[in-house]
Amino acid sequence: MGMPRDLVMVRHGRSEANEIQARVKKAPGFEIPDGFHDRHDSEMVLAPQGVEQAQSAGEWLRREFPEGFDHYFTSPLIRTIKTAGLLGLGGRWKKEDLWRERDWGEYGLLNDEERLQQFKHSHKLKGQNYWYWCPPGGESLASGVRLRYERIQNTLHRECDGQSVIAVTHGDFINAAKYVLEGLDTFEWLAQENDDDYKIWNCQIMHYSRVNPETGKMGPRIEWRRSISPWDETKSWNNGEWVHIERKRYSDEALLTFADSIPPLLEQERQL
Numbered sequence: 001m002g003m004p005r006d007l008v009m010v011r012h013g014r015s016e017a018n019e020i021q022a023r024v025k026k027a028p029g030f031e032i033p034d035g036f037h038d039r040h041d042s043e044m045v046l047a048p049q050g051v052e053q054a055q056s057a058g059e060w061l062r063r064e065f066p067e068g069f070d071h072y073f074t075s076p077l078i079r080t081i082k083t084a085g086l087l088g089l090g091g092r093w094k095k096e097d098l099w100r101e102r103d104w105g106e107y108g109l110l111n112d113e114e115r116l117q118q119f120k121h122s123h124k125l126k127g128q129n130y131w132y133w134c135p136p137g138g139e140s141l142a143s144g145v146r147l148r149y150e151r152i153q154n155t156l157h158r159e160c161d162g163q164s165v166i167a168v169t170h171g172d173f174i175n176a177a178k179y180v181l182e183g184l185d186t187f188e189w190l191a192q193e194n195d196d197d198y199k200i201w202n203c204q205i206m207h208y209s210r211v212n213p214e215t216g217k218m219g220p221r222i223e224w225r226r227s228i229s230p231w232d233e234t235k236s237w238n239n240g241e242w243v244h245i246e247r248k249r250y251s252d253e254a255l256l257t258f259a260d261s262i263p264p265l266l267e268q269e270r271q272l
Contacts, residue, residue, distance in 0.1 A: 001157045003222050006164040007181075007208040008069070009174050010057055012083040013050025014202040017041070024111060037109055041101060042077045050079070051086060053203035053231045058087035060205065060230035061166070065089075070163035075099040075170060083203070084168040091166070098148045102172040105137025130193055131179075131186050142186075145176040153180065162210075162218070171200040181208055181222060183247035187258075201235050204228070213242040 023030045046054070072091035074084040077100060084093055107115060107122070116123050119136055126133040134140040156165060179189050192198040200206070205228040210218045226242045229235035237243075250258070 002161045002220060003153075003210060004071075004156055004160045004165045005162050005210050005218055006065075006069075007156070007222065008061070008065075008164075008166040009177060009206045009208075010061075010083065010087070010166065010168045011171050011174060011200055011202055011204045012046070012075075012077075012079040012168060013053040013057075013086070014047045015044045015050055015079040016047050017044040018202065019047040019049070041104070041108060044077070044079055046079050046082045050083070050202060054083040054086035055088070056231040057083075057203040057205060058089065060228060061087060061089060065164065065166075068164075069166045071160055071165045073099055073165070073167040073169075075101065075168060075173075077101055077170075080168045080170070087168070089166070096152075096167075098152050099167050099169045099173065100148075101170040102141065102145050103135075103138040105135045105139075107135035107138060129186070129190070131189055141172060141176045141179075145173055146179060149173065149177045149180055171204075174200050174204075174206055178206070182225065182245050185248075198237060199235070200227075201229050201232070203231060204235070205230065 017036075020030075020032060020036060024032065068089060069091060072084070072089070072093040073096045074080050074093050076095040076097055080099075081095065107119065110118065122133070122136050126135075130141070132140055132142045134144075139145060175189075175193070178184070184192075207226050207228070208222045209224045210220070210222050211224070212219060213224060223245050224242050225245055226240060227237035228240050233240065
């Protein structure tokens with residue numbers, strides 16, 4: 001058993017929640033629509049721009065995968081369901097809850113100022129290490145979201161060996177899947193998280209493959225990745241080109257050099 005030949009993950013198009021949050025940041029006095037905080041995250045719909053993004057992503061996918069996919073999955077949230085339908089792939093989609101958005105708990109109901117006031121300590125932990133941080137009442141990427149993706153990956157191993165799979169899902173979920181698929185460590189992941197060149201935009205397409213793009217031969221494991229933004233090519237990673245995934249291994253010396261890059265807090269009185 002092995003992984004799919006091609007695993008494609010698509011973030012949903014821009015939602016009304018994305019649009020409202022962006023407007024609040026640009027203009028703090030922006031009046032939030034009535035009912036926004038009463039509607040559950042699972043029912044947030046696409047904004048008009050999100051519809052256009054999904055249609056653009058569909059055009060790219062139909063061109064790159066003219067024969068379609070063997071398996072079609074979507075998160076069961078309204079914005080992902082709408083995105084999947086707008087792709088126009090003619091697939092038979094399965095709504096799978098494991099592909100859902102990260103649970104933001106109470107944190108998701110508040111704006112930035114309210115978060116800082118009500119969850120001061122949690123806000124500090126978020127700034128210290130986003131990978132390990134858990135929103136109050138929600139789930140961390142390191143445990144909750146990552147473990148959900150690993151459950152999916154186990155199923156892909158059993159049922160989709162050598163086949164093609166597409167899933168419409170969410171930005172943080174793709175970020176957690178990337179951590180596993182590329183064998184990243186926490187420091188590498190955080191470096192990418194803080195780099196705008198690795199931002200997962202709405203309707204960003206993450207394509208992982210076992211097929212060597214230079215030879216056309218399929219290897220035993222996923223070793224290649226490309227990331228495309230069909231609606232704005234300047235947002236594609238590495239100009240949309242394939243990147244070989246290097247899963248690093250470290251010597252004793254390399255481990256010690258890296259560990260020693262973090263300065264101690266206590267005065268070192270003796271050498272061990």
